[in-house]
Amino acid sequence: MRIEIINTGDELLLGFRQNTHQRWLGRRLNDLGYRVSRQVSIPDNGECIEGAVAEALSRADLVIVTGGLGPTSDDLTRERIAGLLGLELRTDANVLKHLDAFFAARNRQTPERVKVQAEVPEGGTVLPNPHGTAPGLALRVEAGRFRDGADSWLIMLPGPPRELYPMFDEQVAPLLGRERPLSSESACRNLRTSGMGESLVEEKLDQPLAELVGRGLGVHFCLSPGGVDVRLACVGASANNMVAEAEQIVRTTLPDHVYGVGDELLEEVVVRTLTEANATLALAESCTGGLVANRITNVSGASLVFLAGLVTYSNEAKQNFLGVHEATLAEHGAVSEETACQMASGALVKTGADYALSITGIAGPTGGTPGKPVGTVYIGLASKSGRPLAMKFLNPYDRETFKLVTSQQALELLRRRLTKDSVKNKKPPA
Amino acid sequence: MRIEIINTGDELLLGFRQNTHQRWLGRRLNDLGYRVSRQVSIPDNGECIEGAVAEALSRADLVIVTGGLGPTSDDLTRERIAGLLGLELRTDANVLKHLDAFFAARNRQTPERVKVQAEVPEGGTVLPNPHGTAPGLALRVEAGRFRDGADSWLIMLPGPPRELYPMFDEQVAPLLGRERPLSSESACRNLRTSGMGESLVEEKLDQPLAELVGRGLGVHFCLSPGGVDVRLACVGASANNMVAEAEQIVRTTLPDHVYGVGDELLEEVVVRTLTEANATLALAESCTGGLVANRITNVSGASLVFLAGLVTYSNEAKQNFLGVHEATLAEHGAVSEETACQMASGALVKTGADYALSITGIAGPTGGTPGKPVGTVYIGLASKSGRPLAMKFLNPYDRETFKLVTSQQALELLRRRLTKDSVKNKKPPA
Numbered sequence: 001m002r003i004e005i006i007n008t009g010d011e012l013l014l015g016f017r018q019n020t021h022q023r024w025l026g027r028r029l030n031d032l033g034y035r036v037s038r039q040v041s042i043p044d045n046g047e048c049i050e051g052a053v054a055e056a057l058s059r060a061d062l063v064i065v066t067g068g069l070g071p072t073s074d075d076l077t078r079e080r081i082a083g084l085l086g087l088e089l090r091t092d093a094n095v096l097k098h099l100d101a102f103f104a105a106r107n108r109q110t111p112e113r114v115k116v117q118a119e120v121p122e123g124g125t126v127l128p129n130p131h132g133t134a135p136g137l138a139l140r141v142e143a144g145r146f147r148d149g150a151d152s153w154l155i156m157l158p159g160p161p162r163e164l165y166p167m168f169d170e171q172v173a174p175l176l177g178r179e180r181p182l183s184s185e186s187a188c189r190n191l192r193t194s195g196m197g198e199s200l201v202e203e204k205l206d207q208p209l210a211e212l213v214g215r216g217l218g219v220h221f222c223l224s225p226g227g228v229d230v231r232l233a234c235v236g237a238s239a240n241n242m243v244a245e246a247e248q249i250v251r252t253t254l255p256d257h258v259y260g261v262g263d264e265l266l267e268e269v270v271v272r273t274l275t276e277a278n279a280t281l282a283l284a285e286s287c288t289g290g291l292v293a294n295r296i297t298n299v300s301g302a303s304l305v306f307l308a309g310l311v312t313y314s315n316e317a318k319q320n321f322l323g324v325h326e327a328t329l330a331e332h333g334a335v336s337e338e339t340a341c342q343m344a345s346g347a348l349v350k351t352g353a354d355y356a357l358s359i360t361g362i363a364g365p366t367g368g369t370p371g372k373p374v375g376t377v378y379i380g381l382a383s384k385s386g387r388p389l390a391m392k393f394l395n396p397y398d399r400e401t402f403k404l405v406t407s408q409q410a411l412e413l414l415r416r417r418l419t420k421d422s423v424k425n426k427k428p429p430a
Numbered sequence: 431m432r433i434e435i436i437n438t439g440d441e442l443l444l445g446f447r448q449n450t451h452q453r454w455l456g457r458r459l460n461d462l463g464y465r466v467s468r469q470v471s472i473p474d475n476g477e478c479i480e481g482a483v484a485e486a487l488s489r490a491d492l493v494i495v496t497g498g499l500g501p502t503s504d505d506l507t508r509e510r511i512a513g514l515l516g517l518e519l520r521t522d523a524n525v526l527k528h529l530d531a532f533f534a535a536r537n538r539q540t541p542e543r544v545k546v547q548a549e550v551p552e553g554g555t556v557l558p559n560p561h562g563t564a565p566g567l568a569l570r571v572e573a574g575r576f577r578d579g580a581d582s583w584l585i586m587l588p589g590p591p592r593e594l595y596p597m598f599d600e601q602v603a604p605l606l607g608r609e610r611p612l613s614s615e616s617a618c619r620n621l622r623t624s625g626m627g628e629s630l631v632e633e634k635l636d637q638p639l640a641e642l643v644g645r646g647l648g649v650h651f652c653l654s655p656g657g658v659d660v661r662l663a664c665v666g667a668s669a670n671n672m673v674a675e676a677e678q679i680v681r682t683t684l685p686d687h688v689y690g691v692g693d694e695l696l697e698e699v700v701v702r703t704l705t706e707a708n709a710t711l712a713l714a715e716s717c718t719g720g721l722v723a724n725r726i727t728n729v730s731g732a733s734l735v736f737l738a739g740l741v742t743y744s745n746e747a748k749q750n751f752l753g754v755h756e757a758t759l760a761e762h763g764a765v766s767e768e769t770a771c772q773m774a775s776g777a778l779v780k781t782g783a784d785y786a787l788s789i790t791g792i793a794g795p796t797g798g799t800p801g802k803p804v805g806t807v808y809i810g811l812a813s814k815s816g817r818p819l820a821m822k823f824l825n826p827y828d829r830e831t832f833k834l835v836t837s838q839q840a841l842e843l844l845r846r847r848l849t850k851d852s853v854k855n856k857k858p859p860a
Binding site: 009010011012013014015016017018019020022023024025026027028029030035036037038039040041042043044048052070071072073074105106107111113114131159160162220222231283285287288289290291292293294296297298300302303306307308309310311312313314316317320321350351352363364365366367399400403 | 442443444445446447448449450452453454455456457458459460465466467468469470471472473478482618620628629630632633650651652653659661693713715717718719720721722723724726727728730732733736737738739740741742743744746747750751780781782793794795796797824826827828829830831833
């Protein structure tokens, strides 16, 4: 099974946009047990599109083309691929209906040039797009056209990630399963860890997993800010058993560090844990500037557990909104254990939440001192039971990485506390 | 001048790593006036490397291969390319000396298998690597070998970005300037707009730019949440003049919508404009959950203008921290013009800021009503001069897109107000 991906877009070659599709599709296909053999980026140019598609079809069982399905003059994918395959484009009534409904919901008439998105090459399958206007398209290309021996599938997906991602998961993955089922068992599991570096995670797992690796288990480590993903993959008769066994070993070896599976985000785990505990949260952020609140409120259902976030950038705001004492700021500074504790306590009292996290630090690039260099952070945690505490971290990174790593540490501190509290509070069986 | 990039690495195809080289090299070459025609990612496999390089050399004047120059068994680039070109590998004494010095500085003997990095295909030019062990390599491939008519250059660069980036800037860029100087003027300008959809932007610019397009101007539109980039590019004798003329036309046609150039972010423009006006900002966010505060505080120097952000998710928080009246919430609801205005006024008064933005809406997926469907948003703006106002928007997207689009609208509302105020406050010439 040979898969090739073609990403269209001048912006990719000009370096104006990161090619996030390449990574996402590679990852997704790999999770399903498939493997991408080649990826190509080409400009929005008709000849380039035809050339790259013809070349890929001469080799691959599945060719996925992204982008170029929009309504503007440099969106050429649909038209050029239909031309290459000698297929007529016909207006699809259902897609036209979807376009009209899409614009009606926005109190607008469907613009004339958007209607090109309802055109479908004859024999093509429409992949509806509930999140945008351009549908995806799937075509079976008969053996003998570009290569001998077997048919190929050619799938066109719209460029915007929020349209492409669900379309792949909901429509392309099932199509693949039907049309190109895997010939042998395959299993894959991604475990997300927080709080340890890549080489330390690898070191700790090396021996415990050695026997399974000898039997064919694949283990990959992938660094992300504030965490390391451990991917366990296996192909063959007992793939599922081996991956399950490996997961158990990872969880036993790193009991505190594994916070989720798959693509699960730490903020999702935190919101779910708060919801299960029927507990509420308040935030007091300085140097992370609202990033933790933003991450928490990205989770649907956050409004049930999240009361308020105070982004107190100035000292005055720390005093006014959180009741941090002027004397504390004068004596210990805004970036200190004492200020972090008072911020957390203040957020707890002023909002009535069950838990409050606070973050104060020096994001840089300026503002560091010899005693408190750029990257110094205090993370405070207050709850209705017990005294507030604060932990010190040093995150000497660029500004955005600093914020991301710090927010991860804060959420991880809260998650471990919630896990501990929920074990403690669990009622004994009646 | 045709340029192709080949990125090697299993991790790129498995989706374990973002292909940041593609963007970086594309952008860098574009800044120098060159343009990448095609980019390919291939696995760490000898046949794939030979095949992709031969194919690229059959078309391109310059082929850049990244990765696969390390010391491990899956680093095959050097060896396979030498094989493809029929060149012998010879140990280069200077590189060997560099390797020994590199390890000596780390109190280590040069590992035996690292010495493979001192091997250079005969006739090749070494690109020294002050930041790592593997040098880059440059080879001139004679016309007639893979294509007729002209020689090609084949350049191999090491994978780690902190080795590749300086090697490109310090050695590849000068080599290009010497060996493949630009034959004609080239110019490129990216204008960032906000507040209009892609097709509307194109429609408005279509006629005004038609004459320049007829003379060879390239115009591209690139969608981003809450905005559209308009890229103007031209090659030829009067490229700079034509792009400058086109920029003027875009700015005149869309006087309110162009907010920045190049990669500039709206939050950077807002922070800069506030700084120039010596004005301060407070935020009161509900449905965006801290995203606007997060964007503002991503900008270095934000602490000079940003006082505080209140993420008031619950009604109680809106009352406690912003002084929104209980009666307003009861009568008009949390998502209303009245609440938005009171949130903005409250943030202004409680922080003493010069400007305050407020945002209240229904992010969804739940919480909508027939009168106020999911996606309804009110954005309020208060300032020390004049009454607060609020504008209504409808952003019926998934949760994260909703937040991003809404934050863009809020920042854009503030930016236009700041621009207006700064024009108004500008002193007349003495």
